[in-house]
Amino acid sequence: MKSMSTVTRYMEACLLAACTLSFSQALALENSECMECHSDETLTKESTDNILQMELTKSLYVDEAAFNRSVHNANGITCVDCHADIEELNWDDDLPHAATLQPVQCVMCHEESAVEFKESVHMAMRTKGITMTCYACHGYHSVKQMASASVSERMDYVCLKCHNPYQSHDWLPSKEAHFANVDCVVCHSPEAPRHTHLRFFDLAGSTYYQTDSLMEKIGVKAKDFMATVDTDKDGAVNRDEFDDLMLRLKLKNIRTVLHAELVAAIDASAHGIVKQGAQKECSQCHCSNSSYFKAVNFVFTDPDGGLVHHEVDRSVLESYYVSHFYLLGGTRIKLLDKIGLIIVACGALVVLGHITIRVLTVPWRRKHSADSE
Amino acid sequence: MSSKENMLYVHPVPVRLWHWINASGFIVLIGTGFQIRYAESIHLMSLNHAITLHNYIGLIVVANYFIWLGFYFSTGKIRIYVPDFPRLIPQIITQVRYYGYGIFKGDPNPHAMTSQNKFNPLQQQAYLAIMIFILPAQIITGIFLWRIAGYEEYINLLGGIKIIDTVHVLLFFFFISFIIVHCYLSTLGSSMLAHFKAMVTGYEEHH
Numbered sequence: 001m002k003s004m005s006t007v008t009r010y011m012e013a014c015l016l017a018a019c020t021l022s023f024s025q026a027l028a029l030e031n032s033e034c035m036e037c038h039s040d041e042t043l044t045k046e047s048t049d050n051i052l053q054m055e056l057t058k059s060l061y062v063d064e065a066a067f068n069r070s071v072h073n074a075n076g077i078t079c080v081d082c083h084a085d086i087e088e089l090n091w092d093d094d095l096p097h098a099a100t101l102q103p104v105q106c107v108m109c110h111e112e113s114a115v116e117f118k119e120s121v122h123m124a125m126r127t128k129g130i131t132m133t134c135y136a137c138h139g140y141h142s143v144k145q146m147a148s149a150s151v152s153e154r155m156d157y158v159c160l161k162c163h164n165p166y167q168s169h170d171w172l173p174s175k176e177a178h179f180a181n182v183d184c185v186v187c188h189s190p191e192a193p194r195h196t197h198l199r200f201f202d203l204a205g206s207t208y209y210q211t212d213s214l215m216e217k218i219g220v221k222a223k224d225f226m227a228t229v230d231t232d233k234d235g236a237v238n239r240d241e242f243d244d245l246m247l248r249l250k251l252k253n254i255r256t257v258l259h260a261e262l263v264a265a266i267d268a269s270a271h272g273i274v275k276q277g278a279q280k281e282c283s284q285c286h287c288s289n290s291s292y293f294k295a296v297n298f299v300f301t302d303p304d305g306g307l308v309h310h311e312v313d314r315s316v317l318e319s320y321y322v323s324h325f326y327l328l329g330g331t332r333i334k335l336l337d338k339i340g341l342i343i344v345a346c347g348a349l350v351v352l353g354h355i356t357i358r359v360l361t362v363p364w365r366r367k368h369s370a371d372s373e
Numbered sequence: 374m375s376s377k378e379n380m381l382y383v384h385p386v387p388v389r390l391w392h393w394i395n396a397s398g399f400i401v402l403i404g405t406g407f408q409i410r411y412a413e414s415i416h417l418m419s420l421n422h423a424i425t426l427h428n429y430i431g432l433i434v435v436a437n438y439f440i441w442l443g444f445y446f447s448t449g450k451i452r453i454y455v456p457d458f459p460r461l462i463p464q465i466i467t468q469v470r471y472y473g474y475g476i477f478k479g480d481p482n483p484h485a486m487t488s489q490n491k492f493n494p495l496q497q498q499a500y501l502a503i504m505i506f507i508l509p510a511q512i513i514t515g516i517f518l519w520r521i522a523g524y525e526e527y528i529n530l531l532g533g534i535k536i537i538d539t540v541h542v543l544l545f546f547f548f549i550s551f552i553i554v555h556c557y558l559s560t561l562g563s564s565m566l567a568h569f570k571a572m573v574t575g576y577e578e579h580h
């Protein structure tokens with residue numbers, strides 16, 4: 001079974017190890033010690049906003065529950081791993097650490113992302129006096145695990161904080177459909193690897209299936225899903241295997257279709273956002289051999305927030321079960337081309353046949369005409 | 374040359390206008406339709422331009438459909454599309470026999486055109502189905518594809534965008550086939566160009 005979860009977990013482990021080593025000098029301060037003050041919603045300080053360039057009253061409150069759901073907490077990163085200049089807390093002082101802390105150096109762990117960011121339009125903004133920081137997009141303490149996020153979640157969480165896409169895409173036909181189904185990064189970071197995510201949508205409940213409930217209904221464990229579906233054991237679900245799966249779901253009275261979205265992989269390359277050079281050539285996507293649909297995956301979310309990808313053959317996108325995702329040309333149903341050819345050929349053959357018979361029957365008509373006279 | 378007495382006024386100006394706008398619109402829609410569907414093989418224009426042109430011409434064809442609808446219903450001429458039901462089946466059999474046999478033998482067309490009855494029963498049924506069911510289906514699916522997000526509710530009600538596209542594409546192929554047959558049948562008048570001329574001048578030669 002080809003699964004991204006193993007890779008993801010390996011990378012997470014490496015990240016954790018790297019961070020732990022990098023910040024080995026940090027004392028083993030518990031998050032709970034920080035939260036003694038920072039759980040107070042009224043805790044504020046006056047500071048200068050980098051983007052707005054003005055004095056603001058800044059909240060120092062940390063939503064612990066949100067932090068606990070964050071990708072950093074999921075990877076064991078603690079407060080002082082990022083706020084590395086806090087070496088100790090002096091509880092005898094009014095303020096147990098320095099009043100002004102050093103900016104968090106995300107690059108210490110996210111070096112490759114920083115390299116990509118340096119080439120991005122967000123870095124170029126510095127020439128206009130605007131400094132884009134990591135947290136301007138990702139937030140501070142509740143940095144989400146975005147790999148499993150939908151297009152709308154990605155847009156809401158990151159891009160729409162600053163951008164109104166309707167103001168800058170006049171050239172783009174069917175804007176709403178693009179914004180609903182295509183991650184901004186897909187076009188604005190052309191080098192980022194792309195996936196078409198397929199999610200099971202519960203028609204009865206009008207919501208996406210949670211992995212556990214779907215597996216329970218199918219009657220398999222999540223880890224055995226591919227072994228059950230991928231009967232030829234080639235590591236990908238082909239069209240026949242997909243049709244078998246959908247038939248099995250139907251027999252179990254599971255009313256589902258698949259919703260698809262085109263998203264960028266959440267890795268370093270997603271930070272190389274460009275404006276000039278963004279993909280504007282429609283035919284890159286809207287053609288049957290488009291590279292944008294090479295990686296098609298069922299997407300399941302682990303209970304711990306991790307993401308599991310199961311490879312699917314791109315021909316599955318032609319299925320009527322993927323009823324809400326269709327790209328002109330890009331995911332066209334090849335069967336319709338064959339039916340269309342037959343329809344057009346029938347018309348042409350009727351005409352050609354009729355002409356041929358008329359030509360062949362010229363002597364008959366002449367004879368008939370002569371007989372009549 | 375045909376004398377004026379032999380000429381019958383069958384195609385009023387609004388009908389001819391509608392017909393030729395429709396014909397040219399369909400040619401462009403088919404061309405751009407191929408470009409949109411087979412962007413990797415056809416390079417007549419950029420996909421973006423093809424979609425934009427397809428949308429604009431589609432809207433003209435939709436508006437044009439209402440010229441047809443308005444004219445035929447406001448004048449009551451829509452009755453030329455309404456079949457004479459008790460005689461319909463025998464008339465259809467006679468007409469099919471003519472196209473399938475009599476025409477090769479040199480028999481005259483069993484349908485005698487008049488301004489009140491210009492379509493033979495096969496034409497009448499085909500045009501009625503096209504104008505009341507098939508073209509509206511193509512228009513509605515086309516409008517849905519034009520503004521997918523705006524009509525999402527209706528699209529979902531009908532089974533999703535893929536169903537809508539399937540209908541639109543199959544009708545696209547149907548219209549190509551129809552135009553091929555239609556153009557050929559247009560050559561079967563008293564002369565090869567008689568029906569074409571009639572659709573330009575409004576007058577059809579009759580005997």
